[in-house]
Amino acid sequence: MTSFILCAVYPAPALLVTNATVVGNYNCEMTGGVGKHPFSRALMQVHADGKGNISSGLVVHPGVLTLELASFGTEQTPAPGTPAFYFQQPFEICGYFLGVGSTYTIRADGEGTMTINWVPDGSNKATPVDCTGGEKFHYTILVTSATSFSIMSSDLKNSNCATVDPLVNCGSSLAGTCQLQH
Numbered sequence: 001m002t003s004f005i006l007c008a009v010y011p012a013p014a015l016l017v018t019n020a021t022v023v024g025n026y027n028c029e030m031t032g033g034v035g036k037h038p039f040s041r042a043l044m045q046v047h048a049d050g051k052g053n054i055s056s057g058l059v060v061h062p063g064v065l066t067l068e069l070a071s072f073g074t075e076q077t078p079a080p081g082t083p084a085f086y087f088q089q090p091f092e093i094c095g096y097f098l099g100v101g102s103t104y105t106i107r108a109d110g111e112g113t114m115t116i117n118w119v120p121d122g123s124n125k126a127t128p129v130d131c132t133g134g135e136k137f138h139y140t141i142l143v144t145s146a147t148s149f150s151i152m153s154s155d156l157k158n159s160n161c162a163t164v165d166p167l168v169n170c171g172s173s174l175a176g177t178c179q180l181q182h
Contacts, residue, residue: 028151
């Protein structure tokens with residue numbers, strides 16, 4: 001007599017994801033490029049209400065964005081055969097506060113979008129990079145757990161990149177992770 005044991009392996013149940021999955025105060029750290037500054041980074045704090053709205057949430061922890069814009073290199077082209085000296089140079093630090101009308105949407109598969117309107121801090125400078133204007137950033141997000149999500153800016157470079165305000169016209173390629181704060 002032959003005996004058979006039937007085994008089946010089932011994947012773990014997927015996280016049921018909705019707008020309500022992303023709720024609370026999140027700290028985000030992103031690196032990449034902003035405008036004409038390919039080696040930049042951003043720190044962002046936001047509050048998600050679980051209903052698709054981004055707000056400052058708590059008076060103690062308002063929504064904030066700090067951009068450190070950096071260039072890599074001397075921005076000079078060396079003569080052929082001449083060694084080039086490259087370095088990372090912080091170019092400007094820009095601060096922003098959360099503006100009204102910031103939203104997010106999460107699909108059942110965990111992918112979503114986020115649009116955040118940023119209002120410049122009154123202490124932002126106009127030179128060497130003009131950080132005095134408001135910014136609207138669009139993000140693609142992927143919920144990876146009940147307490148974190150991956151985030152990537154989805155603002156593409158357009159043909160007007162050579163104009164005076166590179167933040168508005170040159171897009172961004174920031175990516176990172178947002179973690180729920182307890």
